[in-house]
Amino acid sequence: MDVVLLSRLQFALTIMFHYLFPPLTIGMGVVLVYLEGMFLRTRDPLYESAARFWTGIFALNFAIGVATGIVMEFEFGTNWAAYSRFVGDVFGSALAAEGIFAFFLESGFLAVLVFGWDRVGPRMHFFSTVMVAIGSIFSSIWIVVANSWQQTPAGHRIVQMVRNGEPWVVNGEPILRAEIDHFWQMVFNPSTIHRLVHVWIGCFIMGAFFIMSISAWYLLKGRHEAFARHSFRGALILATVSSLAAPVSGHFQSRNVYLYQPAKMAAFEAQFETGRGDFTLFGLPNARAKRVDFQIAVPGGLSFLIHDDVNEPVIGLDRFRPEDRPSVLIPFVSYHLMVYLGLAFIAVTLLASWLLWRGTLFRTRWLLWVCVFAVVGAVAANQVGWVAAEVGRQPWIVQPPIVRDAAGAPLLDTDGFVQHGVVTATLADGSTRETLAGLRTTDGVSEAVRASQVLGSIVMFGAIYLLLGGLWVFVLNHKIQEGPEPVGRRVTSQDLPGAAGALAGHRGSLTSRRERGP
Amino acid sequence: MSLHLAWFILMAVLLAGYAVLDGFDLGVGILHPLARSDRERRLFVQSIGPLWDGNEVWLVTFGGALFAMFPEAYAAIFSGFYVPFMVVLFALIFRAVSLEFRGKIASPAWRALWDWGFFGSSLLATFVFGVAVGNGIAGVPLNERGVFVGTLGDLIGPYQVLVGLLAVSLFAMHGAIYLYLKTDGAVQARLGPWMWHTWGVFLVLYLLVTIYTLNRLPGATSFQRHPWAMAGVVLNVLAIANVPRALFHGRWGQAFASTTLTILCMVFLFAFAMYPNILTASNDPAFNLTMLNAASSDKTLRIGLVFAAVGMPFVLCYTAVVYWTFRGKVGVEGEGY
Numbered sequence: 090m091d092v093v094l095l096s097r098l099q100f101a102l103t104i105m106f107h108y109l110f111p112p113l114t115i116g117m118g119v120v121l122v123y124l125e126g127m128f129l130r131t132r133d134p135l136y137e138s139a140a141r142f143w144t145g146i147f148a149l150n151f152a153i154g155v156a157t158g159i160v161m162e163f164e165f166g167t168n169w170a171a172y173s174r175f176v177g178d179v180f181g182s183a184l185a186a187e188g189i190f191a192f193f194l195e196s197g198f199l200a201v202l203v204f205g206w207d208r209v210g211p212r213m214h215f216f217s218t219v220m221v222a223i224g225s226i227f228s229s230i231w232i233v234v235a236n237s238w239q240q241t242p243a244g245h246r247i248v249q250m251v252r253n254g255e256p257w258v259v260n261g262e263p264i265l266r267a268e269i270d271h272f273w274q275m276v277f278n279p280s281t282i283h284r285l286v287h288v289w290i291g292c293f294i295m296g297a298f299f300i301m302s303i304s305a306w307y308l309l310k311g312r313h314e315a316f317a318r319h320s321f322r323g324a325l326i327l328a329t330v331s332s333l334a335a336p337v338s339g340h341f342q343s344r345n346v347y348l349y350q351p352a353k354m355a356a357f358e359a360q361f362e363t364g365r366g367d368f369t370l371f372g373l374p375n376a377r378a379k380r381v382d383f384q385i386a387v388p389g390g391l392s393f394l395i396h397d398d399v400n401e402p403v404i405g406l407d408r409f410r411p412e413d414r415p416s417v418l419i420p421f422v423s424y425h426l427m428v429y430l431g432l433a434f435i436a437v438t439l440l441a442s443w444l445l446w447r448g449t450l451f452r453t454r455w456l457l458w459v460c461v462f463a464v465v466g467a468v469a470a471n472q473v474g475w476v477a478a479e480v481g482r483q484p485w486i487v488q489p490p491i492v493r494d495a496a497g498a499p500l501l502d503t504d505g506f507v508q509h510g511v512v513t514a515t516l517a518d519g520s521t522r523e524t525l526a527g528l529r530t531t532d533g534v535s536e537a538v539r540a541s542q543v544l545g546s547i548v549m550f551g552a553i554y555l556l557l558g559g560l561w562v563f564v565l566n567h568k569i570q571e572g573p574e575p576v577g578r579r580v581t582s583q584d585l586p587g588a589a590g591a592l593a594g595h596r597g598s599l600t601s602r603r604e605r606g607p
Numbered sequence: 608m609s610l611h612l613a614w615f616i617l618m619a620v621l622l623a624g625y626a627v628l629d630g631f632d633l634g635v636g637i638l639h640p641l642a643r644s645d646r647e648r649r650l651f652v653q654s655i656g657p658l659w660d661g662n663e664v665w666l667v668t669f670g671g672a673l674f675a676m677f678p679e680a681y682a683a684i685f686s687g688f689y690v691p692f693m694v695v696l697f698a699l700i701f702r703a704v705s706l707e708f709r710g711k712i713a714s715p716a717w718r719a720l721w722d723w724g725f726f727g728s729s730l731l732a733t734f735v736f737g738v739a740v741g742n743g744i745a746g747v748p749l750n751e752r753g754v755f756v757g758t759l760g761d762l763i764g765p766y767q768v769l770v771g772l773l774a775v776s777l778f779a780m781h782g783a784i785y786l787y788l789k790t791d792g793a794v795q796a797r798l799g800p801w802m803w804h805t806w807g808v809f810l811v812l813y814l815l816v817t818i819y820t821l822n823r824l825p826g827a828t829s830f831q832r833h834p835w836a837m838a839g840v841v842l843n844v845l846a847i848a849n850v851p852r853a854l855f856h857g858r859w860g861q862a863f864a865s866t867t868l869t870i871l872c873m874v875f876l877f878a879f880a881m882y883p884n885i886l887t888a889s890n891d892p893a894f895n896l897t898m899l900n901a902a903s904s905d906k907t908l909r910i911g912l913v914f915a916a917v918g919m920p921f922v923l924c925y926t927a928v929v930y931w932t933f934r935g936k937v938g939v940e941g942e943g944y
Contacts, residue, residue, distance in 0.1 A: 166685025177678020188668035197925030200657035535686035
């Protein structure tokens with residue numbers, strides 16, 4: 090196997106493992122703010138007990154998210170050095186902003202959140218919780234900005250680098266890179282808002298389903314019932330609203346994908362030929378025969394979703410040069426899986442909300458069992474959504490822009506293929522050459538790295554993540570079995586950090602439970 | 608001051624922040640085998656419990672800033688040091704795991720596993736950071752495009768190993784004094800001699816590295832052109848000399864300040880030796896990745912300065928709040944976890 094494929098596999102493995110945790114912390118952060126805010130307002134100790142319990146689990150997720158997140162930052166440089174040189178001027182700014190504005194905020198106040206229950210007053214503690222929640226949302230903003238820029242680049246120019254006052258050419262190849270032109274245009278590139286909203290909805294669904302899962306299990310086992318009802322109710326509201334919002338946001342995002350990355354949309358829907366777009370309900374794309382096997386489809390459904398007109402043609406993969414087409418199977422399957430999971434979330438949350446209103450939810454055991462396991466679907470939906478987005482972006486690591494006519498329709502070249510933007514570079518002999526204004530994934534990997542090294546790293550990450558995943562499940566199970574602390578057995582927190590007990594040792598690790606009550 | 612120089616200095620500041628802050632918690636890990644009972648080991652871990660994660664953010668931000676401001680150097684360093692950096696990642700993940708999971712089960716075998724994991728990963732990460740600094744001073748072979756063309760063997764020569772050991776002894780000394788400040792009683796009494804031991808080992812290695820650098824790598828120092836930089840050397844020597852003086856007089860806080868100053872001076876001297884290079888080409892000076900040719904566009908450097916100007920005061924505030932909240936001696940009264 091070559092360095093490109095191995096590096097893609099390595100990135101897929103490490104990002105998918107990493108992405109189990111940030112959505113949980115983003116989603117749970119919102120719930121923690123709610124619980125602590127309610128505690129401050131009502132002084133009902135049940136809220137404090139719930140906040141303490143979920144903080145322990147939040148911190149466990151956070152710690153693993155941080156440890157696996159450092160890997161991602163390293164990998165841009167270790168495996169994708171050519172890509173890093175090409176995008177550093179643009180992409181790097183977003184990443185640096187994430188570090189300085191989000192990571193310090195999160196990690197600093199996380200310490201107060203986890204270890205500070207008895208060292209700071211409830212107000213300061215609430216403030217820290219809000220800061221951690223804001224920090225995790227800041228961090229999602231910058232990373233989604235950076236990723237969206239790769240998909241729909243804006244606010245930059247592709248320029249040839251200069252060495253000693255001359256256009257730089259190495260071994261006959263002009264050296265190009267993207268340079269920032271308008272920072273805010275880069276930040277608000279055409280897909281940022283659509284994708285950010287959808288990512289947040291995904292995170293809220295995941296965090297809410299996670300809390301519903303554990304709460305439902307307590308309700309089924311008849312343990313910590315008052316606590317579980319409080320938590321379940323709060324999470325169900327978030328899950329219902331988010332589930333209903335997901336297809337709305339998804340619809341507008343898909344239209345945007347079609348506008349800026351029509352090849353990606355064609356892969357999502359296995360639209361091999363340009364023409365009326367059918368919405369496939371079920372089927373298996375057959376790339377060789379350029380058709381969908383076993384297809385059950387709504388005729389004109391895709392045309393309607395994209396153009397509000399069942400007969401309007403949809404651009405297919407045939408409008409792209411063979412080397413510019415994404416593969417179809419993985420984007421198609423993952424995109425459809427995400428859509429179906431999203432619809433299932435709506436069914437589950439609406440039914441649960443209705444039963445909650447009727448007052449019979451907590452007696453409907455089968456639905457509670459569904460809620461225990463629905464979190465797996467929420468995790469899967471987040472994962473396959475990203476798989477569709479990233480595999481559908483191929484073969485580009487930075488998508489070149491599509492050339493359009495005055496009306497905004499894509500221009501075709503003499504061979505009938507969609508035209509991509511180009512830049513003109515100067516060669517050593519003074520002649521010029523046109524190069525695509527993007528970067529292929531195959532051109533993004535590190536020149537200095539060999540396949541055996543990448544393979545070794547995959548084995549290492551595979552082993553350590555297997556261990557980490559196992560430990561996570563183990564500790565999570567331990568915490569769930571232990572459950573929240575009984576209400577009223579705790580000495581209330583001191584309001585003055587300097588008060589007598591405040592200098593008691595700061596025990597434990599980021600994820601540990603604090604000492605018990607008297 | 609030029610934009611490039613401003614960012615060169617800011618990179619050094621981020622590196623210094625990382626070395627000073629994560630330095631003491633890595634040092635605690637290196638000294639972890641000194642703890643004799645489970646209670647003492649818990650004490651060691653708890654002394655850095657709320658702090659190590661935030662300290663590591665300095666490294667993450669250093670990496671992010673290098674990517675954004677000097678992408679050519681970021682790409683060359685991270686891809687060139689592929690195997691060492693994978694080892695660092697392994698160590699950092701394993702360290703986080705050890706800290707988080709050691710307390711979860713009361714079995715001695717379980718705790719022993721994570722105790723050795725904490726020690727080994729702290730030692731390994733520190734050593735590799737030192738080796739990387741050694742490579743920075745010695746330079747690595749690059750081609751015209753700024754791509755590393757050497758082998759793993761080129762990265763682990765005797766000089767680099769010596770600097771790696773120096774880093775281990777430096778952080779061990781820094782961590783020993785930190786632990787002494789955070790503990791009391793029998794543990795503290797046992798740590799006393801180790802502050803001296805680690806200082807002694809550090810002094811020997813410091814002299815060896817200095818002699819090696821001056822003899823074999825004369826290009827690494829350019830005091831002739833910038834004699835004012837000798838102030839860094841003088842301050843460094845004074846700081847190192849003040850450690851035993853402060854220890855002798857029982858001024859532990861001053862000793863910690865002295866090791867902090869030692870680290871700051873060493874980062875300064877490292878940055879000074881590198882200037883204006885971010886990565887030195889050992890084979891041909893024409894291939895050096897400098898703060899000028901490895902940098903992003905002026906516009907990005909300027910945007911980054913705005914980020915730094917807005918963000919750094921906040922960062923200093925959070926850091927101050929957290930360190931103030933968790934000040935004082937650490938204890939294990941109560942059952943802990």
